[in-house]
Amino acid sequence: MEKTRSDCPITCSLDVFGDKWSLLIIRDIMLRGKLSYSEFLESEEKIATNILVNRLALLEAENILSKRVSPTNKSKFIYSLTRKGIDLLPIIIEIMDWGAKYNANCPRKELGKKIKKDKAGVIKEYFEKLKKQVI
Amino acid sequence: MEKTRSDCPITCSLDVFGDKWSLLIIRDIMLRGKLSYSEFLESEEKIATNILVNRLALLEAENILSKRVSPTNKSKFIYSLTRKGIDLLPIIIEIMDWGAKYNANCPRKELGKKIKKDKAGVIKEYFEKLKKQVI
DNA sequence: TCTTAGTGCTTGCAAAATGCAATAACAAAG
DNA sequence: CTTTGTTATTGCATTTTGCAAGCACTAAGA
Known part of the structure; x- marks a missing residue:
């Protein structure tokens, strides 16, 4: 989706992640510690490779994810959340x-x-954890 | 989407409203006081009639919206949020x-x-207002 | 009654997105 | 120089969306 449908902030947001898959990738990184293409593929929802x-390309283009070569395996990419991505928490x-x-x-x-039991506490806890991982 | 892709609560939610339009209808009712088909059609995003x-039928089937004949105009329907719909606030x-x-x-x-300035306060305020409208 | 306007809904068709299976490209390891 | 792991592409069928036109029903007024 190239241009937004309106200047409503809800519409702008949905233009970015308003589909059935984008937020599941975010979830995998955010809550499940997944990092790579092959890990995302393994999730139970069975996303197709294309x-x-x-979605990875779109999320990277939107500056929600960043992509780097894995430090431990040079033929592997790892994806991580930017600050903008973390704010989706x-x-x-x-x-x-x-x-x-x-x-x-x-x-x-x-x-x-x-x-x-404690929604605000959970958000705070994960927020702290994720912020440490931003590069 | 008939059955859910997994038993992850995020996936289940996205199976219901994970598209570019459903939440805009919710927004119109929740934040803009819109009630009817023709009012939804007027929004700046220009949703197609089909x-x-x-989406109205799906949201009604999911018990997020309820549909009734307008008390002031018998040839008109009004849509309102159920408790489940209000919880999307x-x-x-x-x-x-x-x-x-x-x-x-x-x-x-x-x-x-x-x-x-005060996110929790806004949520509380709208939540109170919307709860009064539930039938 | 006949017309007119308002409201909600349907249809047909083209375009875009998705799902699925197969396979390619490429680096690292053995 | 073959195998394995990882990421990415392709082709094709299916589904969803976008868009334009028009239908069905009700209420209200001439």
């Missing part, structure tokens, strides 16, 4: 909380329970 | 805040500034 390549947490609240088939696990 | 009909506010923060072309207006 979609994954496309509250959105991810709120979506997770809503989803867990209204889906019987999405039982709250450790993180879900923690969010229910 | 998409609008489709924090997501909407967070998305709005992120969008305003990272888009120079999305200047913060009254609500945007209020969110920046």
Whole structure:
């Protein structure tokens, strides 16, 4: 999506990550510590390779992700969140909380329970953790 | 989308509203006081009629919106948020805040500034207001 | 009654996005 | 110089979206 549909901040945001896949990649990095293309491919939602390549490129172009050669394996890339990407954390947490609240088939696990008990605390904790990883 | 792709609460949520239009309809009802099909059509993003009909039906099927005949005009329908729909408020506010923060072309207006200053207060205020409208 | 306007919805078709399977490119390891 | 791991591309079928036109129904007025 090249130009935004309006100057509403919600619309601008949805023009960037308003699809079924982008936020799952963000989730994988943010909450699951995933770093690479092959790790994203392994997730249970089974994203197709062309979609994954496309979304990684879009998220990098939007300066939400940054891509670097892995320091331990020169034929591998690692993706990490920029500050802009980290700032998606509250959105991810709120979506997770809503989803867990209204889906019987999405039982709250450790993180879900923690969010229910102390959402602000969870956001703060992850925010601190993620900020340390920004390069 | 009939069945969910996984039992992750984020995935389940995105299976419901993870597209470029659903949350804009929610925004129109939640923040702009819009009620009817024709009002949604007027928004600056120019949703197509077939998409609008489709999304209203999906959101109603998900019990996020409820549809009733207008009390003042019997040939008109009005849509309103259910409790489940109102609970999307924090997501909407967070998305709005992120969008305003990272888009120079999305200047913060009254609500945007209020969110920046006191996000929790805004959520509380709108939450109270919207709860009164639930039928 | 007949027309007119308002409102919600459907249809047809082209364009774009997605899903899926196969395979390519390339570096590192053995 | 073959194999393995990793990322990326391609082709094609399917699905979703965008757009334009028009249909169905109700209410209201001449």
